[in-house]
Amino acid sequence: MTQQDSSRLLRWALRLHPAAYRAEHGAELSAIYAQATHGAGPLGRLREAFDVAGHGLRRRTGLGSDRMAGQVLAQAAPLAVAVAAGGSVANLLWLFAPGNKILPSPSLPGVLVLVNQGLMPLLWLAALAAVCTGRWTLARALVVPATLLRLVDLPLLLAALPAVHGSGVHPSVVLNLAVPLLTGGVILAAPRDLLGSPRSRHGAIAGVTALAVLLGAVQLFNVFHPVPLGGPRTTQALWAGVLAVALLLGVRRDRLFAAGLAVAVLPGVLQCTVPLLYPLSPVGAVALLLVLVSSAVALFRAHRRRARATPPSVA
Structure with missing residues (x-):
């Protein structure tokens, strides 16, 4: 997985968040993703992207940790x-x-x-x-x-x-x-x-x-x-x-x-x-x-x- 593929995957994962939440926390989520995948291989970046996507789905469905x-x-x-x-x-x-x-x-x-x-x-x-x-x-x-x-x-x-x-x-x-x-x-x-x-x-x-x-x-x-x-x-x-x-x-x-x-x-x-x-x-x-x-x-x-x-x- 190239860096470009990783960025595209992250953008796809971020789109699963509600628009208002994405506008407010998108930069923070991207920074966390970049830190977590620094030096990681393709599988590590894929796993982190799925974690971001899962977080977005939980926000949309009301299954977040604050609910x-x-x-x-x-x-x-x-x-x-x-x-x-x-x-x-x-x-x-x-x-x-x-x-x-x-x-x-x-x-x-x-x-x-x-x-x-x-x-x-x-x-x-x-x-x-x-x-x-x-x-x-x-x-x-x-x-x-x-x-x-x-x-x-x-x-x-x-x-x-x-x-x-x-x-x-x-x-x-x-x-x-x-x-x-x-x-x-x-x-x-x-x-x-x-x-x-x-x-x-x-x-x-x-x-x-x-x-x-x-x-x-x-x-x-x-x-x-x-x-x-x-x-x-x-x-x-x-x-x-x-x-x-x-x-x-x-x-x-x-x-x-x-x-x-x-x-x-x-x-x-x-x-x-x-x-x-x-x-x-x-x-x-x-x-x-x-x-x-x-x-x-x-x-x-x-x-x-x-x-x-x-x-x-x-x-």
Whole structure:
């Protein structure tokens, strides 16, 4: 990449900022870019240009570090990595489950499924390690290929098991696209200046990772030894319970962290509970009720806090 290409890339990145902000801070952003890329190679200049572009998009969408939405995403990002890492590890359990017909398959799709399922946890665990050490540039770089592997997971599975094609996979296709994109979007959209080394959150990150692995293991166990109520899919509603707890935590405790936790587990909730809603099963109705009640309580409490914080107007 030549210096001229780098300047053109910077101008493109600056155009993504709102016009008023660009007019006021454009020179400052250019100076920061020049300082950050001094002596850097093409990849370094490209990365910095994308950082500038991301900053502009966050300003346009209200996700800046000075906005509540940006602060919530900053809390959610490390937890979203933890959920994805734990979930990808739990997926490995399915490969080695009794009666699994993908692992011994000699076909190319079967081998690709195995490779894909093996690479995803490695990438997510590496991203999790980078998050815990505050290396967010590396973490975000790893999230991109991990998300792409997750997007091709279902097509590979359908190729490995052709009999699944006609068995109503359309909702799964939508979820297979929406869930990884939502997870990756949360991580990549979080304001970079709020993402440091989350030393105070290491316990929460480890706990969320363990929870994701545990829920995946419980769902697998329930397939072969279903609980009496609701059949093999009963444990899928547990993710709705996690979301309900996260929403209710915000009533009395760290509201910003609770909101971040709710955002982080939302993709898992969608993945597991949406199939329970159409057709609506008893377990799905319970999961939906949990989320609705906890959301209503959280919104009611938030409204009361705002009402108390607003000083009465003088007539």
